[in-house]
Amino acid sequence: MSERLVVIGADATGMSAASQARRMAGPRELEIVVFERGGFTSYSACGIPYWVGGLVAERDALIARTADEHRARDIDLRLHTEVLEIDVAERRVRVRDLGPDAESWVGYDKLVIATGARPVRPALPGIDAAGVHGVQTLDDGQALIDTLTITEGKRAVVVGAGYIGVEMAEALIHRGYQVTVLDRGAEPMSTLDPDMGALVRTAMCGLGIEIVGAAEVTAIRTDEAGRVRAVATAEGDYPADVVVLGIGVRPETTLARAAGLPLGEHGGLLTDLSMRVRGHEDIWAGGDCVEVLDLVSGRNRHIPLGTHANKHGQIIGTGVGGGYATFPGVVGTAVSKVCDLEVARTGLREKDARAAGLQYVSVTVESTSRAGYYPDAAPMTVKMLAERRTGRLLGVQIVGREGAGKRVDIAAVALTARMTVEEMTALDLGYAPPFSPVWDPVLVAARKAAAEVRRRG
Template sequence: MLSLGRRVAFRTATIKRAARSVTIGCSASMATEAAGGKRRVLIVGGVAGGASCAARLRRMDEQAEITIFERGPYVSFANCGLPYFVGDVIKEQSSLLVANAAKFNKWFNVAVRESTEVVAIDRAAKTVTARDVTSGQESVHPYDYLVLSPGGNAIRPPLPGADLPGIFVVKTIPDANAIKAWVAEKNAKSAVVVGGGFIGLEMVENLVHRGLKCSLVEMLPQVMPPYDPEMVEPAHERLRAAGVDLHLGDGVAGFDRAPDGGLIVRTAGGKAHAADLVVLAIGVRPETTLARQAGLELGSRGGIRVDEHMRTSDAAIFAVGDAAEVKDFVTGEQTLIPLAGPANRQGRIVADVITGNEPSRFRGSQGTSVVGLFGLTLAATGASEKTLRRLGAAHQKVYLHINNHAGYYPGAKQIDIKLLFDPKDGRVLGMQSVGEEGVEKRVDVVAMAIQKGATVFDLEEAELCYAPQYGSAKDPVNMVGMVAANVVRGMHPLTTWDELDLQQLATDPGVVLVDVREPSELDKVGKVAGAVNMPLSGLRQQLAKLQDKDKKYYVYCQVGLRGYVATRQFLQNGFDAVNVSGGFKSFQQQLPDRSAKL
């Protein structure tokens, strides 16, 4: 929670920013009106950012002349749905079309030029040159304001054989149609997906749904690179359980045509994977060709540099979406966030700034994201621990493994949560979660908390919905807040498995690793080598007889709660004790190779 002084400063800064925005917007508006004409706004690219900008702009200004240029055949479509269209989960292509050219014209009086590519910007003359991709005919169009929403290009690496037939990217509806046609024409039975990010995982799931045998090749040692490695271990397990051949830590070196007409994917590690088709889901690169040729300033990450109003280095030109480089809301770094939500908000902000109707600014993006995988949900918001470590930022973390709703109500499923926060004041920095139900709901709550500068104490006190089929009286958000708040208060000494040297624990006579689960649990799910079993049910009696108060006790249970209870008993009986966050469940996720050998 912000202090009173910080709240006053924040409100004062916000008012000043609002005043600047109004001045910018109104000045630009007055300049156009002084010229005696309507605002002429050209938008390069539709889909999310450009389309939302056009619609908002019309609602704000009925007189403006608005034109969208889209080099593809569809001005606004749901590209996030493309993998599900390939998998026949979404049956009709028309379902992906958010709005067509006719709707834009009838609803918003916006001129849409599909299959038309803007190939040049003349900033001095304030014109663009557009080319019809079918006929090649070019035309010149003047603007008062230009909005760049070119998106990003799916990466096709310059590797041997990367242009062979049967190797696809997934960025547009024609891309998806090409994959579907190939599967049908070739009667494809197998596929290799290169890249374990959002699109890669969704493509694997949907190709398996279509009956194809899939291999996933990822250069890094984990899928979902933005997430911390231990939080995606359940995804690795789920992929293998679905029959996917998972190849981690081995990048692609090239592609060959197989003797039977199929494809061979060769890796840097010397492996060869045969398939009937290959999907490249390596990521996207911001499309900055126009901006670069026009002399607009680019940022350190290779995107178009913009200010908080999405204005480029040219006051009459704005940029939104995947091509724009924005501020990370948590860390303050410049970043590229290719997500539809931020792109839509940025488009609205530009419309407001152009018309001067609102003092709008983009706060930054915190990368709130979610992906589904064979019934599993992974979601995250804010900074990851990898990012915080890279920046040398002070942080603390806690793990929680808890039911998504009341355990006494049928169907409760466990959610794994990792919360990152500032150890000094408890400010929430990020959260990652994985499970089958209720995951994204909790991440959404914490995403909003981060937006408001909230602390773990706010999570502790958050009043959330409760009925047994939806949650618990202490919601998982409350519980992870309580755990973290106790850490900040100094009531809950905590460590994590990756911070412990298990070899030292096994040999150092001054430390003891204590397992407070019942003996039957150890036999059923496994244990950590060298741990002493002191079940919580009889711990008080054992502590009364224990004399070694000069030793340090590292305590764990199955998921963390009993470990905390036991730690409090140790502490209040004069022992030096620390709880291992997340218990044995976190041990299995953080050290999967070691747990597999137990």
């Protein structure tokens, strides 16, 4: 008699887990049922800003595998079907088909929770007005494009200056909008230290984007028809024909919390190394709804990225199918861009190091993406943190033009290997004038950090 695997959520983690489980186990050994409340599956949420901005021509380009393609692999994928409740004791889930609006219970032998994250939507007056958009799913992206198509005005306000905020600001610039970004922090990109965030602000202002820091949004103003007309702050109102919320996301663990499953301090599900939910042998979870181990600080973090979500799905599917795989943790690597400015980070910021009780040295260097004499060499700023006594690399942040962002991968590998900045100076990196100075900017920062460790150690 075959077992039944139930998967909640049909994006990166859910469908990676289902597909890998199908590869590991034959159809007669494992029945796979996937519930998805939306209308799409296996899509790139990271690509939505570029679709909105017109750099990606059509929505379907973001879909890696369609529902029919999954079904052809003997996966019972049910779209527009929402899971309302997890009954752990009875090993079943209560679902509602959003078409006929019918409810039923479906039993499971094994369960995967891949419910993702939900955009932060503060309880402000007017927050649900027409023209106010969060951007997390393809449906959200389509709704925003529809609004931009029919809106006559060209004034946009983006609330929040994290990754989504700055990427949506770029998308709106591409669409010809006058863009204002309101953020609670003094500088944009709170994933960076403030001195590096200031570089991002300067570049964004140079692109014609108005950045307002230390701005506390108090309300969304609407007109007589209930449509957005301005965003109110304590300092004044900012006119808007469309508003995009880029305040961040939180783990979508409403079902898990109600079922009594263990959650961490950031609200994400807690799992073991094989992505099993702690204390539950036949329940797995992964993607944006879980917390992961930070290999640098040793603490749990919530890091919603598609790279992790896909890895989680592979690990979960292997475990469900009877194999063995683990997810050791992350170092917190991320890269983004706003127009031609590239922004990257990995490891700890200064405040992260202090919170972890680490003493550190910090250095910043200015360099170029290519040999200085080579055409189109672009400026780049690299900031590096190292542990004060041992010289162990703790974190790197990079802000620059073309060729800057992906250099963070050098640091990500070094962090994972627990290298010291002294050891990094001997890395055998590729060199030619079109690609790098003789001393790569990351290695220049490592040399300076190693000297500072010796001076202060």
